[in-house]
Amino acid sequence: MNDSESGKRGIFGKKDPAMPPESSRDWRLIEKLVMSLQSEQRRSRRWGIFFKVLTFGYLFALLFVIRSPIDGVDTVTGQHTALVELNGPISAEELASADNLVSSLRAAFEAEDSKAVVLRINSPGGSPVQSGYVYDEIRRLRQEYPGKKIYAVISDVGASGAYYIAAAADEIYANRASLVGSIGVVAGGFGFTELMEKLGVERRLYTAGDNKAFLDPFTPERDEEVDFWQSVLENTHEQFIAAVKAGRGDRLADDERLFSGLVWSGEQALELGLIDGLGSASWVARELVGEEELVDYSRGLSPFQKFVEQLGVSFGEGVATRLLDARMELR
Structure with a gap:
C-alpha cells in the first residue's frame, strides 16, 4: 500500500468519502x-x-x-442697589407671579447692604389679582423701610398690570420709546353657537343655579349676563384707577385719556405724569441711589425647571394655556 492510498483511508482503514463542493x-x-x-x-x-x-x-x-438651590443672589460685596426683575406675563403660573415677586422684594428690602431697590419691568400685564398682591406688598415694605426707596424702571413695556405694580413705587423711570400705561381691563372668549348649528351639534348642559352656566360659549349670549360682566370689569377698572391715583397723586396730568386703556411712549408718559423721568436701571443706581453696583435678588427658575423648559415642555404648556385661557386681565 503506498502513501497515496493510505492517505485516502480513514482511521478504520476505510476510505473517507469525498466532500462535495x-x-x-x-x-x-x-x-x-x-x-x-x-x-x-x-x-x-x-x-x-x-x-x-x-x-x-x-x-x-x-x-x-x-x-441645586432654587434661588441664588449675586455675590454681595458691600453697599449696593438691589435689583428685582419683573419679566413676562403676570400670572400665578408664570415666573412673574406674586409669590416670586413678593419674596424677591422682601429679600431686597431686608438686605442690610442694599441702599435702595430697583424694580426693572418688562411686562404687558396680566392678572389683576397678582398685580394687586404685589402693589400692596410694595406699599407695605415702603412703610416698614422708610429709609429705603424703591424705583420702578420700565424697559420695553410696562403696561396694564405691570404699570399697576409700578405705581406703588416711589418713582418711575422709563426709556423715551418704552410703552407705558394701558390702564384698563379686558376679558374675552369665543362663541360657537352658529358653528354648532352648521355642524349639527347639540349642547347638553345641566346646572343647579340660574347663573351657573354664566357666559357659556356654547349657548347664545344673554343681555343680563353681558351687563353683569361689564359691571365686574368696570369695578375692577375703578380699583386699578384708584391704585394709580394713590401711587402717583398730584403728579398725574388732568387728562381724561389717562384711564382709557391707551398706551403711551416714554416721552408722552413723562408729560402725562405717568413716569418721573427717563433713565435705565443702571442710571438710576448710579445717579439717584449713588450705588452703581446692582445685585439681583430676583427669584428665577430652578436649574431643573430650566432643563425642562429647554426640552420644550414649557413651550407646549404655554401654547395650550393661551389657547384655552379666557381670564380677565389688566391690559
Whole structure:
C-alpha cells in the first residue's frame, strides 16, 4: 500500500468519502454566520455598556440639578442697589407671579447692604389679582423701610398690570420709546353657537343655579349676563384707577385719556405724569441711589425647571394655556 492510498483511508482503514463542493461552501457560510453573530454580540455588549454608563451619568446629573438651590443672589460685596426683575406675563403660573415677586422684594428690602431697590419691568400685564398682591406688598415694605426707596424702571413695556405694580413705587423711570400705561381691563372668549348649528351639534348642559352656566360659549349670549360682566370689569377698572391715583397723586396730568386703556411712549408718559423721568436701571443706581453696583435678588427658575423648559415642555404648556385661557386681565 503506498502513501497515496493510505492517505485516502480513514482511521478504520476505510476510505473517507469525498466532500462535495456544495457542502464545503455551506460550511464556509455557516462559519461566516457564526463569526458574524459573535461579532454582533460583542458589539451589542459594548453599546449596552455605553448606554448604561450614559444613563447613570444622566441620572446623577439630574439628581445634582434637582438638589441645586432654587434661588441664588449675586455675590454681595458691600453697599449696593438691589435689583428685582419683573419679566413676562403676570400670572400665578408664570415666573412673574406674586409669590416670586413678593419674596424677591422682601429679600431686597431686608438686605442690610442694599441702599435702595430697583424694580426693572418688562411686562404687558396680566392678572389683576397678582398685580394687586404685589402693589400692596410694595406699599407695605415702603412703610416698614422708610429709609429705603424703591424705583420702578420700565424697559420695553410696562403696561396694564405691570404699570399697576409700578405705581406703588416711589418713582418711575422709563426709556423715551418704552410703552407705558394701558390702564384698563379686558376679558374675552369665543362663541360657537352658529358653528354648532352648521355642524349639527347639540349642547347638553345641566346646572343647579340660574347663573351657573354664566357666559357659556356654547349657548347664545344673554343681555343680563353681558351687563353683569361689564359691571365686574368696570369695578375692577375703578380699583386699578384708584391704585394709580394713590401711587402717583398730584403728579398725574388732568387728562381724561389717562384711564382709557391707551398706551403711551416714554416721552408722552413723562408729560402725562405717568413716569418721573427717563433713565435705565443702571442710571438710576448710579445717579439717584449713588450705588452703581446692582445685585439681583430676583427669584428665577430652578436649574431643573430650566432643563425642562429647554426640552420644550414649557413651550407646549404655554401654547395650550393661551389657547384655552379666557381670564380677565389688566391690559
